[in-house]
Amino acid sequence: MGKHSKNIKKNRQERKAAEEKQAIKVYLDRLKAQIEEEEYAIVIEILAEMISKKYINPEAMYYGAYSYYMLDDYKRAADWVDNVLHYAPNHLQARLLLAKLCEHDGRWADVFAIYEIILKNWQRKLSAEEQEEIRDTLEDAEYGGRNIDAGKYPCLTEFCHKETEKVYVPVSDISQPSVPTETKTAIPTAAENRDNVLQSNIPLQEKVRLLNVFAAGYFLERDYSAAEMLLQAALKIDGGSQETLRNMIVLQDYMGNEEIKQKFLAKLAVPDFLLLAFLNK
Secondary structure (H helix, E strand, C coil): CHHHHHHHHHHHHHHHHHHHHHHHHHHHHHHHHHHHCCCHHHHHHHHHHHHHCCCCCHHHHHHHHHHHHHCCCHHHHHHHHHHHHHHCCCCHHHHHHHHHHHHHCCCHHHHHHHHHHHHHHHHHHCCHHHHHHHHHHHHHHHHCCCCCCCCCCHHHHHHHCCCCCCCCCCHHHHCCCCCCCCCCCHHHHHHHHHHHHHHCCCCHHHHHHHHHHHHHHHHHCCCHHHHHHHHHHHHHHCCCCHHHHHHHHHHHHHHCCHHHHHHHHCCCCCCCHHHHHHHHC
């Protein structure tokens, strides 16, 4: 009887998962159609409907972030980019949008750092249009007297001197960005990034942002110890930074440190439902 009940429960869960997958596909088709029609307010309504039904999907969240951006609601756009990257840290379009948001805020150091990460990990996946967009942004930075430090941003410096590439990417190359398998030299580099930020003459909150940006880069490279070191430095500046705490919680979850994760969860000023949904998946 017990085994029969377990089989019934398993079948029910599989059926529910299949139904949810199909429902999300339908929603994504609707979202894409509205994006193409530039009906951004409708996109946000559809996304709200999905969330009310507990359908969590990074691509849908990205459509929401992009729509808020196009509606000039940059704060909500940034919040939804953050949500996308919590669920899908390798989401290329979300990172490109994040760079645009940083540019809008005049946070050029963040823009350079994000593009450096993108070019290091996903350059072959960038379309010609996306490459041109990055190049135009860098030209704007140069006209504004913002020079790119070749030592800090080698990939970005090299990219500036190359023509836009049209590259055929085999399907087998698309599934994962290139991730270094050897990370022995990452900790010293992370330490240098940390020290450069801490010693720089910028506001404390800007230091917290930069430390989080650099931590994201090491997170993408799966060098979790380096990411942790940078987030710890950010928390020493502002122990109540909600952005840093959320990033640290996700990081500790990936590292399998349940007790530490719970300690950081307890420090959140307001429960983050999307973060909790991610942790409970």
